[in-house]
Amino acid sequence: MIYQWLEPAWREVLAQRATLHHALLIHGPTGIGKSAFAEKLAQSLLCESPLPDGAACGRCSACGWFAQGNHPDFRRLAPAAAEEGGDGEASAGEERASKSGGKSGTRSGSKPSRDIRIDQVRALERFTEVGGHRGAIRIVLIDPADALNAAAANALLKTLEEPGGAMRFLLVTDRPDVLPATVRSRCRALPLPLPAADEAAAWLAADAGVDAAQARAWLAAAGGAPLRARRLADPAQAAIHRLVVETVAGLPETGVLQAADALADVAAAIWVATLQAWVVDLQRVCVGAPPRYFPDRAERLGALARRSGLVALDRLAVRLDRAARAVDHPLNPRLMIEDALLDVRAALVARAS
Ligand SMILES: [Zn+2]
Numbered sequence: 001m002i003y004q005w006l007e008p009a010w011r012e013v014l015a016q017r018a019t020l021h022h023a024l025l026i027h028g029p030t031g032i033g034k035s036a037f038a039e040k041l042a043q044s045l046l047c048e049s050p051l052p053d054g055a056a057c058g059r060c061s062a063c064g065w066f067a068q069g070n071h072p073d074f075r076r077l078a079p080a081a082a083e084e085g086g087d088g089e090a091s092a093g094e095e096r097a098s099k100s101g102g103k104s105g106t107r108s109g110s111k112p113s114r115d116i117r118i119d120q121v122r123a124l125e126r127f128t129e130v131g132g133h134r135g136a137i138r139i140v141l142i143d144p145a146d147a148l149n150a151a152a153a154n155a156l157l158k159t160l161e162e163p164g165g166a167m168r169f170l171l172v173t174d175r176p177d178v179l180p181a182t183v184r185s186r187c188r189a190l191p192l193p194l195p196a197a198d199e200a201a202a203w204l205a206a207d208a209g210v211d212a213a214q215a216r217a218w219l220a221a222a223g224g225a226p227l228r229a230r231r232l233a234d235p236a237q238a239a240i241h242r243l244v245v246e247t248v249a250g251l252p253e254t255g256v257l258q259a260a261d262a263l264a265d266v267a268a269a270i271w272v273a274t275l276q277a278w279v280v281d282l283q284r285v286c287v288g289a290p291p292r293y294f295p296d297r298a299e300r301l302g303a304l305a306r307r308s309g310l311v312a313l314d315r316l317a318v319r320l321d322r323a324a325r326a327v328d329h330p331l332n333p334r335l336m337i338e339d340a341l342l343d344v345r346a347a348l349v350a351r352a353s
Contacts (some may be wrong), residue, residue, distance in 0.1 A: 001038055003033040003226070004203065005195030013041060013190065014054035020045075021188035023160050023169040025145070027176040030194035031228025035143055037192060038170045042139045046071055047114045073138040075127055077120055079147045080112035116142065118151040128159050128167050136166040145171035146178045147328070152304060153180050160186040178325060194224045208233045220295050221245075223277065241267055244274045245318045249300055253344040260337045268336060269327040274318050275340060279313060281349075308348050315346035 002010045012305075013020070034343065036294040040056065043066045046058040055256040056063050064069040124140060142148065148156065158182065169186060171280050173179065195203070197219070204226050210233065221241065226230060231237050247262045265269045281291035287325035291298050305313070323340050330336045 001036060003036070003195075005199055006033055006037050006192055009187065009190070009192055010037065010040075011053070015042065015187050017045070017054045018051075020168065022110055022167060023171065023187040023220060024190045025176060025179075025184060025187035026170060026172045026190045027174065029194055029225050029279075030174045031222060031225030032192055032194060033191055034174065035170050038141055038143060038172045040170075042066070042074060042141050043141060045137055046073060054121070063097050072245040074138045075124060076126070077112045077148075078114050078144075079116055081114045082144075082147070083311055093187075101309070105140070114147065115149040116145075116147045116152050117149060118155050121148075121152045123157040124159070126170065137168060138166065139168045139170065139280050141170045141172070143170075143172035144175075145173040145183075146175040148179070148183070150180070153183050157182055157186070160256065184226065196224060197224060200224060200226045202230070202252065204233075212316075217296065220293055221277075223293060239287045240270060241274070245278075245294070245297075247271075247273055248278050248344075250295060252348040256338060256341045257344055259341050260334065263337050264334065266296065267327075268323075268330050268333060269339070272320065272324050272327050275344065276324060279320060279344075282308065283313050304348055305350040314338060316343055 013024075024041075025294075026034055026041075027032055037328065038338065043063060044050060044054060044056040044195075046062045046066055048060040048062045049057050050055055062071060066074060091202070104346065107191075127138065128140070142156075159167070169187070171179075171183075176184060176189070194200070197216075199214045200219050201212055204219060205212050207226075208215065208230055211216075214233075215229070216231050218229040219226065222232055232241050244266055247259050251259060277293040281294050281297075281301050282305045284291055285298070285301045291301050320340065320343070324334065326336065
């Protein structure tokens with residue numbers, strides 16, 4: 001399905017159906033429905049009797065195979081770890097992590113990779129070279145494209161450069177900046193937007209069966225992304241979110257070790273994202289803007305921001321960006337938490353000391 005806030009982009013891309021660039025980089029914030037959008041686009045391009053607007057008919061044999069996951073002219077590249085339990089919006093590290101959160105280390109044997117690896121890209125070579133089985137078009141969906149490791153991205157370049165026949169690549173990511181520039185430059189960007197706040201709140205209230213005030217609170221915590229907000233509304237996720245926010249908000253008074261203990265079982269992607277949101281709000285409050293993610297904690301944010309100052313907060317934001325890039329590959333998760341919390345403490349006591 002196409003979420004209502006993506007419909008303008010959807011109509012636009014269907015209108016260009018006949019002349020679509022061979023590689024689209026579908027990007028936008030986490031939790032807005034990019035994966036579902038890309039999948040529907042793939043189905044529509046493969047459909048053998050598309051509707052007048054260009055969307056898939058849902059009734060032809062191509063649509064049938066697509067729905068069953070065995071269309072011969074379609075391939076999907078995803079990390080082995082994500083394929084274990086994909087739910088259609090696996091495009092963010094946070095989303096991938098939330099599925100395995102809390103049970104890391106309990107799995108026996110070798111861990112499924114969080115990367116898209118070179119052997120997966122090589123396995124595509126025959127697919128991209130031979131002609132399509134049904135029609136002219138063959139499609140490779142890469143989701144999340146930021147999971148391509150360096151070797152895999154390199155191997156992909158050649159095919160992206162000179163796609164054989166009517167190959168189409170759909171790359172999906174919420175972190176286009178971490179893709180190699182060589183890959184990005186061979187794609188046409190298709191940015192997908194966040195919905196307007198009122199539209200998102202109305203949708204979430206109806207979908208999750210909550211009142212408008214609750215919907216707005218979840219949306220704020222999710223940075224305005226409706227699907228992310230809907231996940232936060234899930235009781236198990238809500239409990240984790242509350243724990244992380246309480247822990248983060250308790251710094252620097254809470255000791256680093258105590259805070260690190262509290263976060264020990266939380267997936268890195270989740271606590272890093274919350275810390276980043278907290279720092280964004282501190283920066284906003286520092287310059288007199290209202291908090292975006294934690295409007296109900298404006299007072300606490302104000303007190304901390306006065307103590308710390310913009311310079312220290314900007315420095316902290318840069319360090320957290322670096323941590324965010326490592327969330328899928330933490331060498332030592334405990335050390336990663338402690339490092340980040342030490343950085344936070346240093347920033348929050350910057351002026352006092
Ligand atoms: Zn069809």
